[in-house]
Amino acid sequence: MTGPRTHDEIAELLGAYALHAVDPDEAKAVEDHLAECPRCRAEVADHRDVAALLGNSGGAAPEGLWDRIAGSLEEPAPPMRLDLPFPGSAPASVVPLARARRGRGRGRSSWLPAAALGAAAAVVIAVLGVRVVDQQDQLDDMEAALVDADLERAAQAALVDSRATRTTLQSSDGDVTVVAVLLPDGTGYLMADDLPDLPDDRIYQLWGQTEGGLISLGVFRTDTTVVPFQSTGSLELLAVTEEDAGGVVASENPPVVAGEPA
């Protein structure tokens, strides 16, 4: 049967369609119709429920299958969590950059910078003779820049948020000053741009004084501009120390900067 079908002709197919027992062209015709017809959609849902009861049985899935599924979900998460609640933007717009998920996520994370890179890299290579291996670095930089842009937007929004608590962290000699802002939900941002540069094998570590003691809020590299962090309780003090790459559980170093929330 070809050509447009009437509602009744489609309706006759719904049972077979729900059981995946129609030919591809019929399936397509039914799906087109379902998009416009709530009554037929409801009927298919009913049929699927009955089918599910027929197909529903006990028993366990094979051993080890979950491990294989879990193992194929995605690459490891980046060192810092970026799927924090971002004021003024849906988390979904940020998360895919941080966590490469197949489907929707992948498109955002790599397509955008890659397209921009195409033209830019061609010019760079032709004019400056830059080695091709630099492309990947540049791609990484551009992805990082996009993440930073999101973060900075979120941090700026937090800075002007009237509910936020501001902390000024200073060095003991008063030469270095950075600002952190903490929202009522425990999301915080440290504007780390003005911290002194560190050698490659050193990192900064952010600490928070809570009722339970001094806890690590995360580590960050010297070129980081905004450090997101999450606190579960109120913070009486914020401090930044300099540590060996990887960070420490408890620091014995004096703080580079420290400050109490205003």
Next chain:
Amino acid sequence: MDELDDRELTAASDAVLVVAVSRYQQAALAEAYRRHAGAVFALARRLLRDATLAEEVVQEVFLRLWNQPEKFDPARGSLRSYLLAQCHGRAVDLLRSESSRRQREERDVRRTAEGGYDLEHEVVDLAVAERVKEALQVLPEGERQAIALAYFGGHTYREVADLLGEPEGTVKSRIRSGLKRMKGELAGAGLGGDL
């Protein structure tokens, strides 16, 4: 929504689990798997008669839930129904693929010789089997056969018509009327789609 801890995950409804899955919470997918993977696997294996292929289908179904959680619409049925429908669709695709066609034809010949399908014996879940069995018993033989060959055999209604030597239109109508009749019976028995 903050991440759910283990206790909250265990207590969460399927719909809440899927929301957590959409927030990239792997533990929520693990919980959905714990609840439904057994049934998904059993259906895939029953259709494909091959444990390895069935495992692949289970993997695809749960990866799809992870990658496209928004495809599940709680307003249109339970998660179990949705996952089983996904599983059924994928298993049927595999059955119909060229590579397995020949094998399947041979199997069908053998099955016909053994007396064909017995739908009542295909439904094994103890909790609902009785009710489903009762609902099946009210179906006329023609409807029961058509549904069994389509659903558990993975045949199109045209193939079912061929197998049974009935007109295509008749088989198409029987599948639909049989499903409607069962829906009525199961709703009367308090099993109307609520798995």
